[in-house]
Amino acid sequence: MGPTLINGIPAHVLFVHLVVVLVPLTALAVVVCASRPGLARRFGLALPVLAMVSLISVPITTHAGEWLKHHVDSDPLVREHAELGDGLLPWAAGLFVLAAALWWMHRRTGEAPSTEAGGRRSATRAPGALRVVAIALALVVGAGAVVQTYRIGDSGAQAAWHDNFSTTSTRHG
Numbered sequence: 001m002g003p004t005l006i007n008g009i010p011a012h013v014l015f016v017h018l019v020v021v022l023v024p025l026t027a028l029a030v031v032v033c034a035s036r037p038g039l040a041r042r043f044g045l046a047l048p049v050l051a052m053v054s055l056i057s058v059p060i061t062t063h064a065g066e067w068l069k070h071h072v073d074s075d076p077l078v079r080e081h082a083e084l085g086d087g088l089l090p091w092a093a094g095l096f097v098l099a100a101a102l103w104w105m106h107r108r109t110g111e112a113p114s115t116e117a118g119g120r121r122s123a124t125r126a127p128g129a130l131r132v133v134a135i136a137l138a139l140v141v142g143a144g145a146v147v148q149t150y151r152i153g154d155s156g157a158q159a160a161w162h163d164n165f166s167t168t169s170t171r172h173g
Contacts, residue, residue, distance in 0.1 A: 027142035051099035
């Protein structure tokens with residue numbers, strides 16, 4: 001599915017940075033685009049592309065993490081981290097679905113201007129109820145994705161660093 005080693009370093013520790021940046025960035029972009037239709041139109045196709053890259057980065061990182069799990073000592077913290085990591089894919093998929101739906105909705109409703117009473121022209125907007133649902137879904141899925149990313153990252157840091165440093169300074173000559 002993807003590389004497990006890059007230049008002799010476990011790929012997971014490199015790929016994880018992609019997920020830690022892209023998933024929260026995608027969540028923020030989805031929430032902003034759901035609540036600001038003008039920005040959604042400006043984002044255009046970049047929104048679903050960003051969400052797709054985020055989505056693709058999750059299983060690649062998870063695959064590299066599974067390889068790494070089998071190449072370190074058995075540890076309950078590592079197992080907990082791996083279990084939490086398996087839970088990010090549905091959140092990333094939800095972000096992608098929402099991003100694609102927002103792109104489609106704003107593309108569809110924003111293309112042709114309509115004429116209001118009095119002869120003024122304005123961009124057609126998504127119905128209010130649909131916009132409220134989009135914002136609510138974006139907030140729930142975005143928050144879930146960010147919280148899950150945080151939980152995974154925290155458990156990974158705990159697994160990597162527990163008992164691997166001293167709380168007192170060491171002297172180096």
